Amino acid sequence: MLYMFLLYIAPGADFPPDIMERHLALWREANAKGAYVSSEALGTDTAVARTVRVRGGRVLTTDGPFAETKEVLGGYYVLDCANLEEALAYAAKIPDALAGSVEVRPVLHVPDWPYPDSRRRHPMGA
Numbered sequence: 001m002l003y004m005f006l007l008y009i010a011p012g013a014d015f016p017p018d019i020m021e022r023h024l025a026l027w028r029e030a031n032a033k034g035a036y037v038s039s040e041a042l043g044t045d046t047a048v049a050r051t052v053r054v055r056g057g058r059v060l061t062t063d064g065p066f067a068e069t070k071e072v073l074g075g076y077y078v079l080d081c082a083n084l085e086e087a088l089a090y091a092a093k094i095p096d097a098l099a100g101s102v103e104v105r106p107v108l109h110v111p112d113w114p115y116p117d118s119r120r121r122h123p124m125g126a
Contacts, residue, residue, distance in 0.1 A: 002037065002107035003087040004078050008071040009044060009100035022095035030079055037078040044072045071100060078107065
């Protein structure tokens with residue numbers, strides 16, 4: 001079952017100097033267990049972020065993230081986990097949980113979507 005891990009950080013948060021090595025350690029563990037699907041770091045400068053909405057056929061673009069919050073989305077992982085308990089165990093190992101937070105959400109299967117990787121286990125069937 002696929003889970004997305006959304007990594008939120010507060011601007012100016014004090015992370016350990018070896019944070020990238022900690023991320024690589026998590027990647028090595030998840031990859032060795034066949035759970036790793038993808039991950040990316042995102043730019044956390046909200047001055048260059050934009051939110052797009054379409055209302056009444058008009059495209060509206062506003063500066064910054066969608067929600068007003070002190071924490072910003074800094075990256076994500078997608079891991080193939082056996083269940084929620086395994087997903088929560090991985091979340092606790094993500095170094096961003098030390099000074100930020102990690103939101104864990106199941107990835108839903110969309111029927112007839114052309115998924116590129118048939119090995120994924122989806123919560124609503126494959």
